Amino acid sequence: MNKYKLSQAVLLIFLFLLANPFADGQPSTDVIIQAGKPVAEVQPVMWGVFFEDINFAADGGIYAELVKNRSFEFSLPLMGWRQVRKDGNGRVLPTFYSPARPSNPRYVTIVVDAESGSFGLVNEGFRGMGIKKDLRYDFSIMARTGSGNISGMKIELLGQNDEIIGTAQLSGFTGEWMKHSVSFKALKTEQKATMRILFSGRGSVDIDMVSLFPSDTWKGRPGGLRRDIVQMIADLQPGFLRFPGGCIVEGRDLANRYQWKKTVGPVDERTMIMNRWNVEIRNRQAPDYFQTFGLGFFEYFQLAEDIGAEPLPILNCGMSCQFNAAEVVPMNELDPYIQDALDLIEFANGPVTTKWGGLRASMGHPSPFNLKYIGIGNEQWEEQYIE
Numbered sequence: 001m002n003k004y005k006l007s008q009a010v011l012l013i014f015l016f017l018l019a020n021p022f023a024d025g026q027p028s029t030d031v032i033i034q035a036g037k038p039v040a041e042v043q044p045v046m047w048g049v050f051f052e053d054i055n056f057a058a059d060g061g062i063y064a065e066l067v068k069n070r071s072f073e074f075s076l077p078l079m080g081w082r083q084v085r086k087d088g089n090g091r092v093l094p095t096f097y098s099p100a101r102p103s104n105p106r107y108v109t110i111v112v113d114a115e116s117g118s119f120g121l122v123n124e125g126f127r128g129m130g131i132k133k134d135l136r137y138d139f140s141i142m143a144r145t146g147s148g149n150i151s152g153m154k155i156e157l158l159g160q161n162d163e164i165i166g167t168a169q170l171s172g173f174t175g176e177w178m179k180h181s182v183s184f185k186a187l188k189t190e191q192k193a194t195m196r197i198l199f200s201g202r203g204s205v206d207i208d209m210v211s212l213f214p215s216d217t218w219k220g221r222p223g224g225l226r227r228d229i230v231q232m233i234a235d236l237q238p239g240f241l242r243f244p245g246g247c248i249v250e251g252r253d254l255a256n257r258y259q260w261k262k263t264v265g266p267v268d269e270r271t272m273i274m275n276r277w278n279v280e281i282r283n284r285q286a287p288d289y290f291q292t293f294g295l296g297f298f299e300y301f302q303l304a305e306d307i308g309a310e311p312l313p314i315l316n317c318g319m320s321c322q323f324n325a326a327e328v329v330p331m332n333e334l335d336p337y338i339q340d341a342l343d344l345i346e347f348a349n350g351p352v353t354t355k356w357g358g359l360r361a362s363m364g365h366p367s368p369f370n371l372k373y374i375g376i377g378n379e380q381w382e383e384q385y386i387e
Contacts, residue, residue: 044239045310045373051300052246053291054277060126063295064226066137066212067123067195068288072106073272079288081121084196088114092121095206100177103262103271107142107208112150112199120153120198123210128192131157131165136215138222140181141197141207142268145173148203155182155197159190173205183215209268218306223267225295225303234307241309242375243300248291249314249378252276253325257316260344263296264359270296276321298360301348301369310372311348315341317377319385328384345371 051057059065068080077094093109112119131137139155152171159165168184195212199205217224218231233241244258251257262271270293278289297313304311318329318337329337343356348371350357360366377385 047238048240048242048309048312049233049236049238050242050246051244053244053248053275054246056126056289058295059290059292062225062229063292064213064217064224065292065294066125066129066214067210068126069123069290070210070292071104071208071268071272072108073104073292074288074290075274077106077108080124082124083119084122084198085117085119086114086198087117088112088119088200089117090114090119090199098208101269103269104208107206109146109204109206110199111204112148113202114200115202118154118198118200120196122158122194122196124194125192129157129190129195129212131159131186131188131190131193132214133186133189136183136185137166138181138183138213138215139168139170140179140209140211141170142177142179142209143173144177144206145175146204146206148201150199150201150203150205153197153199153205155184155195157186157190158194158196159188163188165190165193177206177208179209218303223294225299230303230307238307238309240312240373241300241304241307242312242314243297243304245314246378247280247321248276249316250319250321250380251316252280252321254316254318254320254327254329257320259340260297260313260315260347261340263293264298264347264363267294270294297344297347298363298365301371302365305369311369312373312375313344313371314375314378315344317380317385319377319380322380322382341374341376344374 053059055061060068072078072094074080077096078092083092090110090112093111095107095109097105098107110120137157141153145151151173152169155168155170156164157166165188166184166186168182170180170182172180197210211223213223216227218227249258256273256276264270272290272292275289275291278287279285300313301311316337318334320327346354347356347360349368350360352358352361352366357368360369
């Protein structure tokens with residue numbers, strides 16, 4: 001059949017349908033909705049929020065840390081940082097292992113030759129740092145001195161054209177690792193600021209965990225979550241809060257899966273991993289996308305409690321993403337995965353006399369989180385998952 005005859009046939013079928021006497025003769029149906037007379041109750045846990053660390057939802061998103069790669073643990077240790085010289089000289093030497101913190105082993109040594117000037121680093125933030133005029137910002141750093149006479153540093157927030165829109169000084173560095181902190185107010189609002197840290201004198205200083213937080217976090221918690229984003233989630237009045245995913249639960253392979261035990265305890269002892277969305281989308285890769293776990297399982301349970309939502313944690317079932325490596329743990333090797341689930345229940349609900357309940361109490365929450373639900377696996381299928 002040629003194109004002309006095919007077009008004629010299609011037109012005839014269309015005209016037949018229009019001429020069908022039954023097309024206009026269908027009886028009408030009235031639907032009456034009585035909104036004030038519900039016939040079934042919708043349970044509160046049927047409506048909720050699904051959190052997954054995708055598109056910088058955690059680091060660079062709801063987690064209020066402004067410094068990217070704060071502990072130099074990215075695959076490229078200076079990603080997010082660049083050297084800066086202000087009439088001084090120096091160099092930056094990454095160190096890849098610290099026996100003091102094996103779970104967070106990297107730090108950098110700043111070697112300074114700047115008696116009359118200064119040398120340091122600039123951090124770009126997560127596509128810039130959002131800074132608000134007159135808001136207090138809390139800076140902290142782990143530092144120790146080596147040789148020479150360096151005992152402190154200067155911190156500067158930079159706006160457009162490197163305009164200084166906030167500054168502070170730190171001193172008192174010694175030869176032992178110590179956390180040093182200082183707070184200061186921003187002088188100007190800037191959507192994409194950067195932060196500069198400068199050292200003067202001669203010698204060397206080791207630095208790690210370089211951090212900057214706004215003071216207006218959710219419930220004013222130091223090192224906490226962004227108040228504006230949490231408030232928008234709370235305003236939804238979700239019945240449950242599912243966390244942490246999603247595909248990051250599975251990982252591209254099992255080595256890259258989400259392991260909740262590595263996300264609790266002191267923040268500077270949590271083991272960072274690459275976010276699976278770092279390389280997942282071929283034409284839109286994000287090589288600076290990692291998970292520091294500053295937003296970990298304790299912060300998650302705390303957030304669910306704050307907004308009145310039931311926590312719904314999702315745990316790995318022994319399978320990696322079936323679109324990627326599709327690894328499957330043999331049935332006789334699943335005990336560690338089962339134990340992780342049992343230990344999570346103890347962390348959430350156990351008495352303070354237990355191992356994991358005691359850790360929860362040491363983090364500031366001796367009372368249980370009243371966990372009721374757990375999800376096992378994410379988007380798995382076929383015989384292996386059913387088994």
